[in-house]
Amino acid sequence: MLRLRSLGSGSTGNATLVEAGGLRKRRLLVDCGLGPKVLQSRLARAGLDLADIDAMLITHEHQDHMAHAQRIATRHGIPVWMSEGSWRASGEADYGKLLSFCADGQAIDLGDMQVTPFAVPHDAREPLQLCCSDGRHRLGVLTDLGHVPAEVTQHLAHCQVLLLECNHDLGLLGQSAYPQFLKRRIAGDRGHLSNDQAAALAAALKTGPLQHVVAAHLSRTSNRPELAAQALRKALGGKADVSVADAIEGSAWIEAQGA
Numbered sequence: 001m002l003r004l005r006s007l008g009s010g011s012t013g014n015a016t017l018v019e020a021g022g023l024r025k026r027r028l029l030v031d032c033g034l035g036p037k038v039l040q041s042r043l044a045r046a047g048l049d050l051a052d053i054d055a056m057l058i059t060h061e062h063q064d065h066m067a068h069a070q071r072i073a074t075r076h077g078i079p080v081w082m083s084e085g086s087w088r089a090s091g092e093a094d095y096g097k098l099l100s101f102c103a104d105g106q107a108i109d110l111g112d113m114q115v116t117p118f119a120v121p122h123d124a125r126e127p128l129q130l131c132c133s134d135g136r137h138r139l140g141v142l143t144d145l146g147h148v149p150a151e152v153t154q155h156l157a158h159c160q161v162l163l164l165e166c167n168h169d170l171g172l173l174g175q176s177a178y179p180q181f182l183k184r185r186i187a188g189d190r191g192h193l194s195n196d197q198a199a200a201l202a203a204a205l206k207t208g209p210l211q212h213v214v215a216a217h218l219s220r221t222s223n224r225p226e227l228a229a230q231a232l233r234k235a236l237g238g239k240a241d242v243s244v245a246d247a248i249e250g251s252a253w254i255e256a257q258g259a
């Protein structure tokens, strides 16, 4: 069994739970942009507690992904993986023995879950995103990237479930009150994926085993859930289900089905 659940998604704070295994579960928390109280309450909605988290992987140093990682990891003794670049860029916070570095293409073995981080183009020091596998199923987490290089598409080619950034609608971003430099940064090659870019990736993956795409990291000012969902549905043509992770509510559990 392999499944994921967004606990909150977007610039206000990201955290995604990945769970693998049978009777003995392995749980990885991808990113820790939610404070302890909020994280506890979102976990409680899934019937879980911080003690149920086996490991954390922080994708990059931006606050919406890393803000509470050190405090929560050290308080609860949770092992943390991140790139050396992310750790250096975040001020080399002290995790004691809990911190391990991970790198592009180097698999992490968490017992019943194998995690493969891979590099993405984003305006951070050494940003990574990831695929997880339980040996039979595969899922991907892909947010915070300005465009989709061919290598990233290849990493995701065998995923049944994908949490995918749909940051902005280009039209709404253009009309937004953001200053020009910020609009250029967001839409740039190392910024965030638009609905159209996410849809193009979904279209490229639909010939594979893809079953469900969860739109994530939506901008509150430059996107709307129905626009992101519409773009993905059109690209997938009924091949896979589509849902949207809410900034506050996150998502339901989405399980990878079949072999």
Ligand SMILES: [Zn+2]
Binding pocket: 010, 011, 014, 062, 064, 065, 144, 217
């Ligand atoms: Zn982010």
Ligand SMILES: [Zn+2]
Binding pocket: 060, 062, 122, 124, 144
């Ligand atoms: Zn970021």
